[in-house]
Amino acid sequence: MIKRSTFKGGAAVPHYKNTAECETVKMGVPEKIIIPMLQHIGAPCDPLVKKGDTVKVGQIIGDSKSFISAPIHSSVSGTVVNVAPMLYPGGFNVTTVEIKPDGNQEVHEDVKPPVCNDSKQLIEAIRKSGLVGLGGAGFPTHVKLSPPPDKLIDTLVVNGAECEPFITSDYREMIENSENIISGINIVMNLLGIKKAIIGIEDNKPEAIKELINITKNGDQISVVKLKSRYPQGAEKMLIYAVTGRKVPPGKLPMDVGVIVMNVNSISFISEYLKTGMPLIKKRVTVDGSAVRNPSNVEVLIGTPLRDVFEFCGGFKSVPHKILMGGPMMGVAQYSLDTSVVKHTNALLAFDRVDSQMEPESACIRCGRCVSACPMNLMPLFINLHSLKGNIDELIKYHANDCIECGSCSYVCPSKRHLVQSIRLAKAQLKQAAAKGGK
Ligand code: SF4
Numbered sequence: 096m097i098k099r100s101t102f103k104g105g106a107a108v109p110h111y112k113n114t115a116e117c118e119t120v121k122m123g124v125p126e127k128i129i130i131p132m133l134q135h136i137g138a139p140c141d142p143l144v145k146k147g148d149t150v151k152v153g154q155i156i157g158d159s160k161s162f163i164s165a166p167i168h169s170s171v172s173g174t175v176v177n178v179a180p181m182l183y184p185g186g187f188n189v190t191t192v193e194i195k196p197d198g199n200q201e202v203h204e205d206v207k208p209p210v211c212n213d214s215k216q217l218i219e220a221i222r223k224s225g226l227v228g229l230g231g232a233g234f235p236t237h238v239k240l241s242p243p244p245d246k247l248i249d250t251l252v253v254n255g256a257e258c259e260p261f262i263t264s265d266y267r268e269m270i271e272n273s274e275n276i277i278s279g280i281n282i283v284m285n286l287l288g289i290k291k292a293i294i295g296i297e298d299n300k301p302e303a304i305k306e307l308i309n310i311t312k313n314g315d316q317i318s319v320v321k322l323k324s325r326y327p328q329g330a331e332k333m334l335i336y337a338v339t340g341r342k343v344p345p346g347k348l349p350m351d352v353g354v355i356v357m358n359v360n361s362i363s364f365i366s367e368y369l370k371t372g373m374p375l376i377k378k379r380v381t382v383d384g385s386a387v388r389n390p391s392n393v394e395v396l397i398g399t400p401l402r403d404v405f406e407f408c409g410g411f412k413s414v415p416h417k418i419l420m421g422g423p424m425m426g427v428a429q430y431s432l433d434t435s436v437v438k439h440t441n442a443l444l445a446f447d448r449v450d451s452q453m454e455p456e457s458a459c460i461r462c463g464r465c466v467s468a469c470p471m472n473l474m475p476l477f478i479n480l481h482s483l484k485g486n487i488d489e490l491i492k493y494h495a496n497d498c499i500e501c502g503s504c505s506y507v508c509p510s511k512r513h514l515v516q517s518i519r520l521a522k523a524q525l526k527q528a529a530a531k532g533g534k
């Protein structure tokens with residue numbers, strides 16, 4: 096059954112899905128590969144290789160004993176030329192393995208399809224594959240698929256919303272690899288004993304909806320839900336509400352309402368991995384923005400420098416004034432092209448001066464638009480105020496930590512107040528206060 100659903104709040108952002116019809120093109124092996132030992136939410140990995148070592152495609156080069164972490168693999172065969180702290184796309188330094196490819200792309204002998212007969216083996220295989228949430232969040236998938244025994248999961252929600260402007264990498268997956276998505280859903284449902292799966296797709300992706308409805312029409316366990324195009328429809332809590340009507344309470348997780356959410360690319364990867372045994376070493380990235388000559392969807396080896404990806408897309412047609420990893424709403428600004436594509440990179444956007452200018456802030460006029468737009472029912476204007484004043488007690492009172500940093504409040508604010516930026520600052524202030532043992 097198809098219904099058209101959404102959530103409360105959010106913003107109607109323009110789509111600019113310029114690359115929707117751009118079939119994925121494969122980029123070759125670059126001259127160097129830069130692989131940071133942090134490619135996920137959680138503990139960074141320890142490098143397992145050193146300068147001078149030779150590596151092969153799919154070889155584990157970083158791992159961690161921490162549960163919330165995922166191993167990291169080499170995307171090329173070649174020689175390790177450096178292991179040192181280097182600039183990470185988040186703007187700080189992270190231990191990074193630099194590899195000079197030999198061009199042979201020799202595959203490591205450990206790369207073979209895993210045998211999975213039960214949920215334990217599936218979860219272990221997924222950990223070994225290095226899979227993390229490919230929609231942009233980067234949360235390790237084996238952790239997501241390991242709810243405590245008292246949490247009964249009855250629904251798998253598959254996220255095909257892709258609500259950020261410009262990004263079309265999930266859309267292309269739904270068009271180009273729909274069979275893998277369905278096969279991945281069946282694998283996860285069977286091995287984890289989940290009864291029902293719902294694929295949520297925004298209504299600005301009619302081809303993907305058609306494709307997935309067509310492929311699921313003979314079964315009753317998997318359904319497709321057409322979602323209204325409204326940002327941030329793809330945020331977990333909003334998506335769960337839109338497709339199941341269940342509300343995830345503040346401070347709780349999807350598993351608390353019986354749901355696991357997975358991105359379409361992540362679920363498709365599981366199917367491919369079980370067939371080939373090749374871990375996560377490549378990523379489809381949407382490259383777009385007013386400064387990019389040939390906007391495209393590119394399949395890129397993880398660790399490829401951003402500079403090389405933009406060059407592959409024809410380079411810049413005007414001076415890029417803002418470069419983002421991710422979409423314009425939640426992406427992270429890059430100040431160097433020497434960082435590289437990591438597992439959760441789903442877009443690289445470059446904008447010229449006109450499109451990257453921010454209007455100056457003016458005083459809050461108490462219009463309440465930010466409050467109406469907030470999908471988490473927060474009061475961004477007050478969090479902004481108390482963040483600027485450093486009032487920790489008030490930041491707690493206004494639940495600053497519940498903010499999902501979607502940016503809807505900043506987007507709708509007529510006074511152009513830097514609301515989401517100040518809320519990020521508020522969260523850092525709260526973390527600092529907690530570390531000092533105060534709050
Ligand atoms: S939208 Fe902007 S101007 Fe309006 S109440 Fe919120 S912060 Fe103030």
Ligand code: SF4
Binds near residue numbers: 468471501503514515
């Ligand atoms: S306060 Fe946070 S969750 Fe609410 S609209 Fe702003 S960024 Fe989004």
